[in-house]
Amino acid sequence: MSDLQERAQALDSADELAPLRELFTLDDTVYLDGNSLGALPRHVPARLQDVLTREWGELRIRSWGESGWWTAPERIGDRIAPIVGAAAGQIVVGDSTSVNVFKAVVAATRLAPEGRDEILVDANTFPTDGYIAESAARMTGHRIVPVAPADVPDALGPRTAAALLNHVDYRTGRLHDLPGLTAAVHAAGAIAVWDLCHSAGALPVGLDAHEVDLAVGCTYKYLNGGPGSPAYLYVAARHQAAFDSPLPGWTSHADPFAMTPGYAPADGAVRGRVGTPDILSMLALEASLDVWDGVGVEAVRAKSLALTDFFLECVAAYVPEGRVTPVTPAAHAERGSQVALRCEDAEPVMGALIARGVVGDLRRPDVLRFGFTPLYVGFADAERAARLLAEVLAAPAA
Amino acid sequence: MSDLQERAQALDSADELAPLRELFTLDDTVYLDGNSLGALPRHVPARLQDVLTREWGELRIRSWGESGWWTAPERIGDRIAPIVGAAAGQIVVGDSTSVNVFKAVVAATRLAPEGRDEILVDANTFPTDGYIAESAARMTGHRIVPVAPADVPDALGPRTAAALLNHVDYRTGRLHDLPGLTAAVHAAGAIAVWDLCHSAGALPVGLDAHEVDLAVGCTYKYLNGGPGSPAYLYVAARHQAAFDSPLPGWTSHADPFAMTPGYAPADGAVRGRVGTPDILSMLALEASLDVWDGVGVEAVRAKSLALTDFFLECVAAYVPEGRVTPVTPAAHAERGSQVALRCEDAEPVMGALIARGVVGDLRRPDVLRFGFTPLYVGFADAERAARLLAEVLAAPAA
Numbered sequence: 001m002s003d004l005q006e007r008a009q010a011l012d013s014a015d016e017l018a019p020l021r022e023l024f025t026l027d028d029t030v031y032l033d034g035n036s037l038g039a040l041p042r043h044v045p046a047r048l049q050d051v052l053t054r055e056w057g058e059l060r061i062r063s064w065g066e067s068g069w070w071t072a073p074e075r076i077g078d079r080i081a082p083i084v085g086a087a088a089g090q091i092v093v094g095d096s097t098s099v100n101v102f103k104a105v106v107a108a109t110r111l112a113p114e115g116r117d118e119i120l121v122d123a124n125t126f127p128t129d130g131y132i133a134e135s136a137a138r139m140t141g142h143r144i145v146p147v148a149p150a151d152v153p154d155a156l157g158p159r160t161a162a163a164l165l166n167h168v169d170y171r172t173g174r175l176h177d178l179p180g181l182t183a184a185v186h187a188a189g190a191i192a193v194w195d196l197c198h199s200a201g202a203l204p205v206g207l208d209a210h211e212v213d214l215a216v217g218c219t220y221k222y223l224n225g226g227p228g229s230p231a232y233l234y235v236a237a238r239h240q241a242a243f244d245s246p247l248p249g250w251t252s253h254a255d256p257f258a259m260t261p262g263y264a265p266a267d268g269a270v271r272g273r274v275g276t277p278d279i280l281s282m283l284a285l286e287a288s289l290d291v292w293d294g295v296g297v298e299a300v301r302a303k304s305l306a307l308t309d310f311f312l313e314c315v316a317a318y319v320p321e322g323r324v325t326p327v328t329p330a331a332h333a334e335r336g337s338q339v340a341l342r343c344e345d346a347e348p349v350m351g352a353l354i355a356r357g358v359v360g361d362l363r364r365p366d367v368l369r370f371g372f373t374p375l376y377v378g379f380a381d382a383e384r385a386a387r388l389l390a391e392v393l394a395a396p397a398a
Numbered sequence: 399m400s401d402l403q404e405r406a407q408a409l410d411s412a413d414e415l416a417p418l419r420e421l422f423t424l425d426d427t428v429y430l431d432g433n434s435l436g437a438l439p440r441h442v443p444a445r446l447q448d449v450l451t452r453e454w455g456e457l458r459i460r461s462w463g464e465s466g467w468w469t470a471p472e473r474i475g476d477r478i479a480p481i482v483g484a485a486a487g488q489i490v491v492g493d494s495t496s497v498n499v500f501k502a503v504v505a506a507t508r509l510a511p512e513g514r515d516e517i518l519v520d521a522n523t524f525p526t527d528g529y530i531a532e533s534a535a536r537m538t539g540h541r542i543v544p545v546a547p548a549d550v551p552d553a554l555g556p557r558t559a560a561a562l563l564n565h566v567d568y569r570t571g572r573l574h575d576l577p578g579l580t581a582a583v584h585a586a587g588a589i590a591v592w593d594l595c596h597s598a599g600a601l602p603v604g605l606d607a608h609e610v611d612l613a614v615g616c617t618y619k620y621l622n623g624g625p626g627s628p629a630y631l632y633v634a635a636r637h638q639a640a641f642d643s644p645l646p647g648w649t650s651h652a653d654p655f656a657m658t659p660g661y662a663p664a665d666g667a668v669r670g671r672v673g674t675p676d677i678l679s680m681l682a683l684e685a686s687l688d689v690w691d692g693v694g695v696e697a698v699r700a701k702s703l704a705l706t707d708f709f710l711e712c713v714a715a716y717v718p719e720g721r722v723t724p725v726t727p728a729a730h731a732e733r734g735s736q737v738a739l740r741c742e743d744a745e746p747v748m749g750a751l752i753a754r755g756v757v758g759d760l761r762r763p764d765v766l767r768f769g770f771t772p773l774y775v776g777f778a779d780a781e782r783a784a785r786l787l788a789e790v791l792a793a794p795a796a
């Protein structure tokens with residue numbers, strides 16, 4: 001056993017979160033793609049079976065009340081709240097991240113002081129945020145200003161209505177300064193909208209503490225909600241009364257079953273709803289969140305940084321000089337829970353790595369992406385991934 | 399056995415669709431709320447179990463390709479297509495009905511000739527369509543003109559950009575003249591958007607034959623997709639190239655995994671997508687659609703009319719004079735697949751009826767609603783429902 005393998009073993013033995021791995025369905029694959037699709041918590045299939053056979057099959061329509069279907073969006077939102085540092089009553093679950101970006105960006109322009117016509121958008125954003133923000137801008141008479149997050153403070157001004165930023169860059173794994181940038185946005189009198197897809201469940205977000213205005217995120221990455229599970233929308237309590245949704249569907253009505261022709265928005269998080277909640281996916285997500293019982297996000301963050309540090313160390317030790325370049329920052333304050341490595345022949349390399357049982361993913365054209373989910377990834381996984389990556393890179397090209 | 403009970407027995411014996419009931423999980427309840435939540439097809443839980451344990455649990459991220467997750471929205475759209483009279487390639491599944499109404503109404507205003515500023519909306523529409531159309535109008539600079547469907551021809555004019563209409567009224571069960579109204583909308587040079595929530599799966603729609611422009615519908619009523627299962631959007635092939643979505647999420651991009659900052663829409667039905675497809679709900683819906691194999695919608699319509707005729711006949715025979723008034727039209731050409739009865743004390747009456755094992759629903763303040771799903775409701779169900787309704791109405795008020 002090499003020195004790094006011994007260290008991995010010792011780190012795993014000392015890891016207080018290590019037993020959580022047993023809560024998930026995993027095999028001997030090293031699964032480093034939980035930042036794309038989280039692994040299956042073992043107990044979810046049995047829960048869904050009950051939802052299907054008893055709640056839908058036997059109770060049918062009664063389940064909207066008796067099985068708590070109707071209130072699921074806010075109930076599950078309140079389960080996500082502590083993970084992202086929000087008090088209860090501010091998060092609603094439903095729709096896709098893209099749809100929630102639309103709600104948030106349009107609503108942000110309506111919360112902003114009148115006469116401001118610019119929306120700053122992270123120039124390196126996950127594309128959907130940019131596409132949707134562009135549509136929101138077109139429909140509200142604003143213009144999009146693409147700007148690297150570091151340059152946001154300089155780009156802010158009296159024309160800025162809102163800024164749409166990613167907490168962690170999906171490609172590089174760079175963690176952006178949510179407290180500092182939010183404060184800068186506020187100093188300019190604008191509204192801060194954060195996309196938490198790549199941070200929620202991996203590190204502390206502190207939505208309330210940092211006075212974020214609006215936020216969105218998906219639940220199928222570090223929250224393990226299942227493929228395409230519903231996203232969520234956070235509207236800070238102080239903005240709820242003025243939150244003016246561009247998608248005022250019937251379930252966000254103050255009295256939805258009155259079915260009145262005129263729209264009157266509900267108070268609170270409910271106002272962020274649109275249509276009928278997607279129950280099967282939503283309740284799979286709710287069950288998945290059970291793995292968080294008793295788990296603090298600070299402990300998750302500590303393990304995440306230890307894991308990515310160790311992986312980077314193993315890569316440096318094993319991989320032939322010059323074959324890969326980390327694009328994820330070395331500084332902890334700037335690192336999310338993934339390691340992205342630039343690699344000239346990334347596509348065949350990732351293919352060969354997956355064939356050897358290490359599942360990461362590729363961001364075209366040249367980024368190998370390794371996501372570390374602290375709930376189920378261990379240090380031996382990190383060592384093995386780096387070792388097999390080195391093997392692949394040492395092999396003659398196909 | 400009464401005469402009506404004997405007739406019910408004979409009608410059930412002669413019913414070629416009667417064996418389909420065995421495909422569903424039902425008990426001795428008379429379930430007449432399939433127009434709100436369709437019953438569970440028996441085989442769906444086993445299919446979802448496989449999706450959860452094998453596709454998500456074992457294959458994980460590989461399932462986007464290997465299990466056909468990525469292409470599910472259009473594949474399932476093509477399963478719905480024959481049920482609503484559409485050729486393949488025009489329907490995409492995803493999001494809620496409300497979100498699809500937003501896409502369709504905004505896109506309709508962009509397809510309409512320039513300079514038109516009115517959107518006609520069914521004045522009796524299911525509320526969400528009206529709320530969302532109002533938001534779409536606000537964001538596109540149009541104004542909403544509420545109009546009863548029968549008055550649409552008179553309300554159409556050179557200012558009409560689009561008309562948003564319900565095929566079957568959710569409250570009264572009235573079937574509107576989709577071919578005639580669509581032709582009238584076209585004669586005025588406008589775009590016809592139809593909401594099929596209460597017709598798809600219960601009667602022929604003929605989207606292609608009647609040259610409908612855009613349509614939306616839910617899948618949890620007569621299509622039995624499960625609680626809050628994803629809705630669908632139909633964009634007629636001739637409009638696809640000009641379809642300009644207000645929600646251009648990344649999965650509707652021509653090359654989504656290139657993750658380019660600029661949006662370039664995909665061709666075809668894919669363009670109607672928004673975010674990551676909601677796989678669990680979507681694949682439950684796909685499995686549910688298996689009950690349609692070999693079933694023609696014309697046979698379903700014939701049984702639906704026979705069922706609602708028979709129910710109305712039983713109500714007339716059993717229920718004390720003057721206690722209920724049908725608001726569903728007697729004429730077949732104007733009737734969907736539900737019977738709505740006006741009843742002064744509708745709320746306690748429905749409560750008492752449900753307690754006796756007949757599940758319909760209530761539309762406040764005074765409508766008792768009975769939905770007839772021809773795939774699993776029989777004539778004996780109709781007779782029993784009318785008989786127990788009469789019992790409830792004859793009992794002294796609580």
